[in-house]
Amino acid sequence: MPRLRLTLAYDGTHFSGWQLQAPGLGRTVQGCLEEALATLCAQPVRVHGAGRTDAGVHALAQVAHADVPRSRTGFPWQKALNALLPKDLSVLEAVETDPAFHARFDAVGKEYRYTLWTDPRFVLPWRRPYVWDVGRRGVLDVAAMDACAGLFAGYRDFAAFQNAGTVVNSTVRQVHGVVRLPDAPEHEMVWQFRAEGFLKQMVRNLMGALVAVGRGKVSPEDIRSVLTKGQRSLAPGTAPACGLCLHAVEYASDGRGHKRHLFHQPEAGQG
Known part of the structure; x- marks a missing residue:
């Protein structure tokens, strides 16, 4: 059977996450x-995604694959799917790929971005579903947040930043970088998280720690200690889902023999 590779964007606000749920438990991206x-x-038709985004988490470039009947070879999948899908889910690309390609297991890196709203006076209504409003709680210590973010880069055990619910063989992950992007829109602070892979709600937990540092509730050294001890109960709380977006998924090739390297560039500067 031909295998389709799909690139997807969705507004996660009204989805109960990526993964199929039991009937009556909510609409999911995979289900749609x-x-x-x-x-x-x-x-x-079964669809496999690169990552199981949680309820409320958005995606700019989720990747999925599905096997379709050979009789549909050459079918205009992007146009046809977008005609049927809800308005908060779009297919950006739909191409036939190598039958051995697997959206999840072939992924070699992922990039998430988390957006904070920092203005204490207001939140633009149309941005509210996509940001965490931290401005009303006072000015953040950005230098301390930058210092803390540097602790997360490298090959580390992130047991303290994994929420319960998924069994994994190891809580060690290779994080390429956690940086504050210098070109964020006015009133916003955007953090980029790049790694070979992430644990359950790991990005939201790291973001929660960064905000706690920015508010002066804990220090970067406190977070260093939390990392070392590996106990989730010692770490700050989880950031809301609404500010998180799956920005990119990296593969060694695009499934058609072309090399792709999303993350080989130097890390963005900490503006």
Whole structure:
């Protein structure tokens, strides 16, 4: 069967995450895609995603794959799917790929971005679903946040920043960098998280720690100690889902034999 590679964008506000849920437990991205593909293929189709984003988390470039009937070879998948999908989910690209390609297991890196709203006077209404409003709680100590972010880079055990719910063989992850981007829109602070992979809610937990440092509740050295001890109960709380977006997924090739390197460039400066 031909294998489709899909690149997706979605507003996670009204989704119960990526992964299929039991009936009555909420609409999911995977569920909407499988329903649309089943309609187009006249048979059930299973979709596999690169990452299982949580309820409320957004995506600019989620990647997924699905096997479709050979009789649909050459079908205009992007146009057809977008005609059936809800307005908060779009297919940015749909191409046939190597039958061995796997959206999740072939991924070699992911980039998430988290956006903070820092103006204490107001939040633009149309930005509220996509930011964490931290401005009303006072000015953040950005220098301390930058110092803390530097602690997360490298090959480290992030057990203290994993929420319960997923069994993993190891809580060690290679983090390429956590940096504050210098070109954020006015009133916003955008943090970039790049790694080979992340634990459950790890990015939101790291962001929660950075904000706690910025507010002076804990110091970078406190967070260093939390990392060393590896106990989730010692770490600050989890940041809200609304500010998080899956920005990119990296693969060694694009499934058509072309090399792709999203993360080989020097890290963004800490503006």
